[in-house]
Amino acid sequence: MAVLLSVTPAGAHGFGQRYDLPLPLSLYLSGAAAAVVFSFVIVGLFVRSAPPTHAHSRVDLFDYRPGRALAAFGVPLKLSALVLFAAMLLAGFLGDQNPYRNLAPTLVWIIAWVGLAYVSALVGDIWPLINPWRTVFDAAETVYRHICGRNLALDKTYPHALGIWPAVLLLLAFSWTELVYPTPAVPSHIASFALGYSVLTWAGMFLFGGETWLRHGELFTVIFGTFARLAPTEIRTARPKPQFLLRRFGTGLTGREQVSPSMMAFVLLLLSSVLYDGLIATPEWSVAESAIIARLSDVVELGSVALRSIGLVGFWLLFLSAYWMVSIVMSAVTERHFSSRQIAQTFALTLIPIALGYHLAHYLVYFLVQGQYIIPLLSDPFGYGWNLFGTASYRPDIAIVGARFAWYTAVAAVLLGHIAAVYLAHVQAMQIFAARKLALASQIPLTALMVVYTCISLSILAEPIVERSRPSAQPTAVAENMVAIPADAVLPDQDSGRLQVIGPGKFARAKLIYRLLGSAFHDGTKMTAADLLYPYIFAYRWGTRGDGRETHYDQSIDTATAPIRRELAGLRVVGSETASKSIRVGDVDFLREVFTIEVYTTSAPTSPEREAVPAPPWSTLPWHLLVLMEEAVSGNWAAFSQTEATRRGVEWLDLVRSQALNARFAALTESFERDGFRPEALRPLVGVDEARRRWAALSAFYKANGHFLVTNGPYQLKSWSQDSAVLSAFRDLSYPLGVGSYDSYAIPRRGFITAVDSTDDGVRLSGDVEMIDKFQRRYRLKRVPLSSIPPDVLKRMPPECRFVVVDDQKRVVLAGAAPLGESSSFQFDFKNRLPVGRYTMFAAIALNGNVMNADIRQIPIVVSSN
Incomplete structure (x- = not known):
């Protein structure tokens, strides 16, 4: 605490506005780690027994008038969510594809993914109420039951061994789309993914029944339900009487139950994916990524997308491995009362506060700033210039929070998340171990893991803000290209x-x-x-x-x-x-x-x-x-x-x-x-x-x-x-060029590729260009082969061939401009410039730098090993 409260100057840079950390990052890390350890000591000394497991189920808010008043909002919320979902699909497919002028990116990535996670964890799980896939399926099943007298779903038996692995795979796909996919904010892509996910969800509900698939395979039901275990309320929609239960924070994360291996994997994926989001934005990752791609270029063609995909899975497996190893140690220090697998499954849910802390640290500022775009977008969801609710002219306030707020919020979120996890893990240990000594012993390895998590997360969060230490006041310490x-x-x-x-x-x-x-x-x-x-x-x-x-x-x-x-x-x-x-x-x-x-x-x-x-x-x-x-x-x-x-x-x-x-x-x-x-x-x-x-x-x-x-x-x-x-x-002698110098702008001329001849691992391009026949104020354009134009005329209008070469993955691998060769053609040799393979070249002849309305030719290229 003394470290955290002391203030000394340190060099740093920020985003948006400049913000200097009052302490070097190393002191923040050591202070935060000490706070986690200190919380373990305090909890161990003063929390000597676990609270009653089901004490929270005594208070049903629907038994009171304010609670019943809240229930009246159920149907409007359900219909509003369904209308927004439909609007998101239509906007994605039909609206302006600028992400800032389309409802889909803001609604999906900010309001739904970020905002509903916070509501679920801090208020309660409202997703079962507003889930549009559930609303549509329930309505269809009600109509079908009324007409046919039986359920719409086939109600196949869901394999118990399958657990929530479908949700795990869908979370991995969702994280890949968010973190790796090159264009996750393009509205049409979002709508396509949403439509495909809708088909998958309704198919699962049709096969296994709505409630069964929602619990096991509907990603957002599982995510928001998992976060909601921390919330002070619990909403039960079971018939005939729904309940709105009040409970202590975190009660849903403790108990004697052992979660399934799939749920354990799901929690660790939540943890790792949010932290991975911060990792790939750091300069260290960029340097490492470039080095790996360059090192492996002779062995395998590995692009950024492929490398980040491998990194996403690898980061998840790294978190799983670290947690599993700690579980082995916990089992050993508790005299093997429980196996390492049982330990891992028993304490997995206590990591949820850490996941929420990471989520807050990474996305809260993003939510507060970018989330404001929902206000004008509700009035103009398609980007057509509408003003349905009179809010289209609203301009988000990007200065609502600054770098100081972002940093301290991130530190507080990560630290409080770990402290809450320490407390809940201790409560869990007190419930499953008869001896208090064993309960305390089991928490030492887990607390050590949390300290490591704290340091890693704060280091990643600080990357956009804290400079690496360098010699003071010496320009030569800056990189050579600065x-x-x-x-x-x-x-x-x-x-x-x-x-x-x-x-x-x-x-x-x-x-x-x-x-x-x-x-x-x-x-x-x-x-x-x-x-x-x-x-x-x-x-x-x-x-x-x-x-x-x-x-x-x-x-x-x-x-x-x-x-x-x-x-x-x-x-x-x-x-x-x-x-x-x-x-x-x-x-x-x-x-x-x-x-x-x-x-x-x-x-x-x-x-x-x-x-x-x-x-x-x-x-x-x-x-x-x-x-x-x-x-x-x-x-x-x-x-x-x-x-x-x-x-x-x-x-x-x-x-x-x-x-x-x-x-x-x-x-x-x-x-x-x-x-x-x-x-x-x-x-x-x-x-x-x-x-x-x-x-x-x-x-x-x-x-x-x-x-x-x-x-x-x-x-x-x-x-x-x-x-x-x-x-x-407009004649003025202050102008840099003489009379007639601007004709090339008034009458822009074009070039045309007329012949493509293949050479050994290269091509030769021949072409025509437009020439001007002038007579007084009249002119006429005519196409003339480059080979027929005198050299002195070519010097006054130097043609060049501008080109781009892409590989079979549509990635640009070569680009540039080539001057006209001695044989009045453009020569390209790719043998020593491109690896063996098939490519496509896009080329156009530019005259006087003019590329307006260019005649672009698409040319296949094969670079052989000979």
Whole structure:
């Protein structure tokens, strides 16, 4: 206790918000282990007799008016659960496949799996009441009995030796789906699994009878019933009179009964699967997994899914083996009054508090944060933009709990679970051993096992939070692939978007340096550092769910900017210079400003093109136009995306055709010009006078052109009608390229693979590309073989073949781009790049980097051993 109460600083990092553990992890482990041992000593000294086994059955809450009032909710709960189950199936098959816009993932993985486990353990087992499979089968059996005069079920004799092994196998499959299956949150996959499970459950109930199969083979009846043994209530649905019994916590976990071997295996699988969930998320597992796959690559093709499947079963068997070995020791120290098998089966249920503690530690924060999505999803279960109950606009509060709460809750849950298990195991020992000395002796090995469990579980839980110890204040101690981020670099705040100084001691995995040639916008304003940084602010402000305000989040922006927010580690505008790119025409100097920007990311270094994807430091829109659009969306005049506009019942934001919006924008720009308005996040970068010039320029642009579509592109919208638009070239010498340089964007050309020739363990691809015949303002595209194009023309439009190779398991094993070879074809040699086997290559010819509407060829490949 002294260790736990003392406070000293320790280096650590958190998730969401930063949180430093007040103690090093080693002290937490030793303190928690000491607490478990101390609880054993206290229980051994003061608990000298077991409480009466059946004292809990004396109080039936249904004998009292409040209890009878609760019974009235039985039928509505049953029907509500059935409706939700049907809605989940329909949403999975027919709804939006985005997990955050579909009812199925939240209902199954959060509300049902996590939430009902807590209700069962802390309140009571309501699953028999709301079980949709039981509801459907009972209804069908009632109708069948009324029509045919006999039961629907065949009532075959259930093999006693089978125990609950069907539920064990189903729990293993369920855990595999949750922890190993690559796409467990895809709604259609969830619905398919649920439909298959429904068929299996109803088949079992038809063969052996409803109650028999529910007790032995219906997974969730067994899971929630097992957790409910800890609860202070017990619900008995036996006819003719149901009972709602009040009892002490944990009474259902003790008694003289010996559970079946299958139930013992089930309890250990519950323990191991939850802990395995934490294990596979640790850096140590990732390193070990990569090393094993690499080591075995020459012997067997072992992927991540296969390795994690083996690990799931192996972890379960490891827990079983450890518990069995402890049972052998317990049998030995108690003079073999009971065999090791009898000991194992007798004390298995006392491990349930530990399983619940692990469950709370791993999933409680997940439940509190992600579980909030059920509120909007109940109004819009299919993601169609409905608002059935008026809750579709609810935005979950992701800051409801923080890293501090997560860590202390996890520690408390694990510790209290083990202490409760120590107490219940001692009570169980007092009931089965006549001599108190033998009861105490039996608990020493079991307590030692619980101490090991405590240390393992807390170590795994701490992985996302606690850093490994390293030499202090020495950058060289950081891994070789880490890059120090300058202390004056900035990063947008998750909630407000304001640029926050990162400070010293931060590192990234990749550093990109951009030299960006600034250019004028269509309204005549000049690009500044504020225009480069504000798109990042915009991404964080509108792509992050904040404090629940409806008008400051858009799912489409969230999706589009997720790579930026996931991988961005820091930004730094180094400065600008005008000497190198400025030109002089006659007596006039045309200044071209070059900005140097450093972007730091958390993505592993691969190639400059790949690393640049999540963090381009520019936007086609000036900051003042983005601010104007934000004001419109914040005021609920319009929405950024069509989906959000439909959901909120407002216009889809249009800077050109909406006369009503343009009138509002015009008034707003005049107001902003008078006030010199600029957003709070840009005040360190933009002064009042600069802001007034921006708004004045935008207002003048609108008066001259009749719209607000200001960009820095080479074409400017001149006029438009219902079915056409006229673009005029925007000429400005601040632009980096000369006249005609943008034709490749206005008229993107494509390539086509025309021939595939197999070579020794490789292929040769030939193709055509589109060429442009121009005459004044007219042009015509024609396909020309690559072999007929002169070399000097090819240099101006370098074609390349982009390709991806997948194996027979649909996994990408090779990808890249190949330049055009000397024979005007693309050569690929896979012999030294791929193992022996059959593959499929997907290839397309890209011209000037254009892959829009690409012509992709699928090519079979065989790599032989010769």
